[in-house]
Amino acid sequence: MVDDLPQRGVLILTSLAEGPKHGYALIKDIEQFAGVTLGPGTLYGALARLEDADLVKALPAQQRRHPYQITAAGTAALTGQLRRDEQITRVGLARIGIQPI
Amino acid sequence: MSSRLTRALLKLYPRRIRSRYGNELLELQDELRTQGSPSRTRLIRDTLAGAVLVRPVRERARLVVTAILVISGLATAGSILAAAGTSSRAQTSSSQTRAAVPHVNATPYGTCFVATGSSCSLAACTQFASQTSTQNAVVSNNEPAIQRPSRRTKARCASHALVLAQPPVFVARVVKATPPRP
Numbered sequence: 165m166v167d168d169l170p171q172r173g174v175l176i177l178t179s180l181a182e183g184p185k186h187g188y189a190l191i192k193d194i195e196q197f198a199g200v201t202l203g204p205g206t207l208y209g210a211l212a213r214l215e216d217a218d219l220v221k222a223l224p225a226q227q228r229r230h231p232y233q234i235t236a237a238g239t240a241a242l243t244g245q246l247r248r249d250e251q252i253t254r255v256g257l258a259r260i261g262i263q264p265i
Numbered sequence: 266m267s268s269r270l271t272r273a274l275l276k277l278y279p280r281r282i283r284s285r286y287g288n289e290l291l292e293l294q295d296e297l298r299t300q301g302s303p304s305r306t307r308l309i310r311d312t313l314a315g316a317v318l319v320r321p322v323r324e325r326a327r328l329v330v331t332a333i334l335v336i337s338g339l340a341t342a343g344s345i346l347a348a349a350g351t352s353s354r355a356q357t358s359s360s361q362t363r364a365a366v367p368h369v370n371a372t373p374y375g376t377c378f379v380a381t382g383s384s385c386s387l388a389a390c391t392q393f394a395s396q397t398s399t400q401n402a403v404v405s406n407n408e409p410a411i412q413r414p415s416r417r418t419k420a421r422c423a424s425h426a427l428v429l430a431q432p433p434v435f436v437a438r439v440v441k442a443t444p445p446r447p
Binding site: 172187188191201204205206207208209210213228229 | 286288289290292294297303312315316317318
């Protein structure tokens with residue numbers, strides 16, 4: 165049984181999959197692609213957990229802000245999570261009679 | 266919000282997290298605030314949510330239980346205070362306040378607890394003795410007293426009365442006594 169990533173973790177990793185970002189850029193990007201607005205507290209709370217799990221790492225500070233970058237382990241964890249989500253999405257849509265796009 | 270409140274809330278975070286992410290978090294909050302995006306309430310809620318999020322699951326449960334205990338304690342204290350207020354209000358039901366007026370007139374040198382709109386004060390009962398119309402002196406919904414004491418004021422007056430071992434007498438200050446029409 166693989167541990168699921170929490171939703172905030174998936175959002176952050178998905179955003180970082182595009183390239184390193186600092187807090188503000190992360191919030192705006194996630195808002196844009198997912199319609200979810202993370203606050204600074206929840207963002208850094210989730211980042212702390214991801215960094216503890218070596219899924220992201222902080223790059224050297226730029227103008228007192230650290231950009232964060234997804235690690236290889238982070239990419240693998242995100243891939244696994246998205247595959248599982250895709251599988252569930254496909255089965256769920258089929259069972260309610262909707263063709264996947 | 267930059268502010269003392271956020272800095273105080275940051276103390277809920279483990280020291281390691283605070284020292285590692287604290288400054289960035291505050292700067293990001295300021296940046297978002299200058300754009301006016303999240304409301305102050307939302308930032309406070311978010312800061313609290315972050316504090317829970319960074320803790321291990323077992324510790325989170327303890328944090329939540331502690332919060333529930335603190336909130337229930339505050340609620341209990343609040344209901345006790347409210348009950349005290351209600352009981353003092355019960356002491357000053359309309360019929361009892363009506364009954365208090367003859368007492369004011371009968372003992373003009375006694376001490377009255379005067380509950381006006383927002384304050385409770387001690388006054389010699391003589392100043393009410395000149396009021397010939399009891400209708401103007403009694404605090405009651407049907408009377409033309411212009412400054413009715415609030416529930417809290419009555420409760421405060423009642424607590425003074427308890428301290429002084431003396432039953433409270435609630436009257437209202439009347440600015441203009443209107444004589445009853447014939």
